[in-house]
Amino acid sequence: MTGYAGRSEPVDVVVVGLGGLGSATAWQLARRSVSVVGLEKFDLGHLRGASHDTSRILRRSYHTPAYVRLAGEAYDDWADLERASGQRLVTVTGGVDLFPPGAAIPADDYAASMVAGGVPFEQLDAAGVGRRWPALRVPDGTVGLQQDDTAIVPAGRSTATMARLAGEAGAELHDRSPVTSLVPEDDGTVTVLVGGTGGAAGRSFRARRVVLTADAWTNELLAHLGTSLPLTVTREQVTYFAPADPTAFGPQRLPVWIWMDDPSFYGFPTYAEGGNGALVKAAQDCGGAVTTGDERSFDPDPDALGLLSSFAAQLLPGLGAPARTVTCLYTLTPDRDFVAGPLPAYPSVLVGLGAGHGFKFAPTFGRVLADLALDGGTSSDIAAFAVDRPALAEAGHPVSWLV
Numbered sequence: 001m002t003g004y005a006g007r008s009e010p011v012d013v014v015v016v017g018l019g020g021l022g023s024a025t026a027w028q029l030a031r032r033s034v035s036v037v038g039l040e041k042f043d044l045g046h047l048r049g050a051s052h053d054t055s056r057i058l059r060r061s062y063h064t065p066a067y068v069r070l071a072g073e074a075y076d077d078w079a080d081l082e083r084a085s086g087q088r089l090v091t092v093t094g095g096v097d098l099f100p101p102g103a104a105i106p107a108d109d110y111a112a113s114m115v116a117g118g119v120p121f122e123q124l125d126a127a128g129v130g131r132r133w134p135a136l137r138v139p140d141g142t143v144g145l146q147q148d149d150t151a152i153v154p155a156g157r158s159t160a161t162m163a164r165l166a167g168e169a170g171a172e173l174h175d176r177s178p179v180t181s182l183v184p185e186d187d188g189t190v191t192v193l194v195g196g197t198g199g200a201a202g203r204s205f206r207a208r209r210v211v212l213t214a215d216a217w218t219n220e221l222l223a224h225l226g227t228s229l230p231l232t233v234t235r236e237q238v239t240y241f242a243p244a245d246p247t248a249f250g251p252q253r254l255p256v257w258i259w260m261d262d263p264s265f266y267g268f269p270t271y272a273e274g275g276n277g278a279l280v281k282a283a284q285d286c287g288g289a290v291t292t293g294d295e296r297s298f299d300p301d302p303d304a305l306g307l308l309s310s311f312a313a314q315l316l317p318g319l320g321a322p323a324r325t326v327t328c329l330y331t332l333t334p335d336r337d338f339v340a341g342p343l344p345a346y347p348s349v350l351v352g353l354g355a356g357h358g359f360k361f362a363p364t365f366g367r368v369l370a371d372l373a374l375d376g377g378t379s380s381d382i383a384a385f386a387v388d389r390p391a392l393a394e395a396g397h398p399v400s401w402l403v
């Protein structure tokens with residue numbers, strides 16, 4: 001017993017971290033009429049983690065059938081969120097996955113996974129890509145897998161919307177309230193101690209379940225339980241380019257695109273969210289330096305910007321000069337698969353982590369983590385995301401981040 005137990009406030013579930021995944025989880029729990037306390041270390045909507053800025057890709061095209069199936073559920077969960085919030089959040093633009101000759105990422109994995117998942121797509125050659133998407137200039141021999149449902153979702157606004165819905169459904173959310181300790185109790189509950197200057201500062205909660213959705217800070221919290229996961233935090237960046245003629249990069253001429261090679265890049269057509277309607281966003285996937293949640297800098301990496309700019313200038317002639325660069329954090333597992341499930345040693349503690357590609361699944365993570373917290377299981381196939389899978393349990397497991 002901690003000695004705090006006597007003064008701890010009993011609660012069904014404490015959610016630690018209110019980015020996209022945590023806000024979704026708090027909402028999904030509160031709408032099931034259980035008591036929920038959501039705790040955020042910084043201000044809600046802060047720019048230090050992974051769920052801020054304007055846009056994130058939502059797509060059905062993925063490299064395994066399990067992800068393709070889960071992506072299908074994600075579209076349903078986004079539709080549910082749109083209904084519940086009365087907001088339009090999903091902007092369908094279409095998307096093309098681009099595989100140059102000798103691509104590091106196999107096109108067959110994507111094609112076969114979409115076939116297995118019954119997801120319609122069109123295979124295009126280089127000329128076909130250019131005819132379909134005039135803004136794109138790809139080298140001969142490139143294969144394009146075109147999928148019409150690919151869409152853009154607003155990161156910051158969606159996260160704020162889910163937090164609002166959580167509060168409206170009865171969740172008690174506190175920002176500037178960092179969890180400073182997690183203490184497992186003999187009866188299976190967990191005592192959660194809170195610091196900071198926010199509404200939960202100095203309080204402690206006795207929770208039946210704790211959901212950790214703390215991304216780059218996950219291991220800091222797991223340390224309280226004497227455990228950790230082999231996670232790598234990288235500081236990624238996205239750049240907004242200012243073309244002379246933004247209409248040449250509108251959704252009629254440019255889809256969401258992903259360059260499936262090493263290095264890997266991705267980008268968006270013009271997208272009005274956040275007043276960026278005349279700017280075109282592009283970025284490298286997994287190009288950032290290793291860092292930590294608290295030590296990361298916010299200064300753009302000039303070398304990474306140079307690499308991106310020269311690549312993008314070839315793929316998107318007329319793209320123009322960089323106007324703005326935003327940094328953001330990835331928290332990567334060795335196999336780049338998500339984490340969703342209980343800790344084997346502390347089944348009352350659940351971990352949810354998006355491995356640098358989780359925002360499109362934020363409402364789905366929320367539903368799944370709420371299922372696991374309340375029912376101990378979920379209808380979604382999350383077998384590949386287990387906390388004790390070999391990639392997370394074996395020391396020195398080979399790293400494969402390009403998917």
Ligand SMILES: Cc1cc2nc3c(=O)[nH]c(=O)nc-3n(C[C@H](O)[C@H](O)[C@H](O)COP(=O)(O)OP(=O)(O)OC[C@H]3O[C@@H](n4cnc5c(N)ncnc54)[C@H](O)[C@@H]3O)c2cc1C
Nearest residue numbers: 017019020021041049050051057179215328354358359360
């Ligand atoms: C540049 C970039 C582009 C991306 N593009 C895409 C994309 O196109 N599509 C896609 O699906 N995904 C994309 N992702 C990935 C996606 O954004 C993340 O997987 C997702 O946002 C992770 O959300 P989260 O809530 O887990 O993390 P975060 O938003 O980082 O939330 C974790 C929260 O935990 C809080 N916290 C930490 N420690 C404590 C503590 N002790 N007490 C209380 N709170 C604490 C932090 O302050 C933080 O707010 C991208 C990510 C980046 C960085």
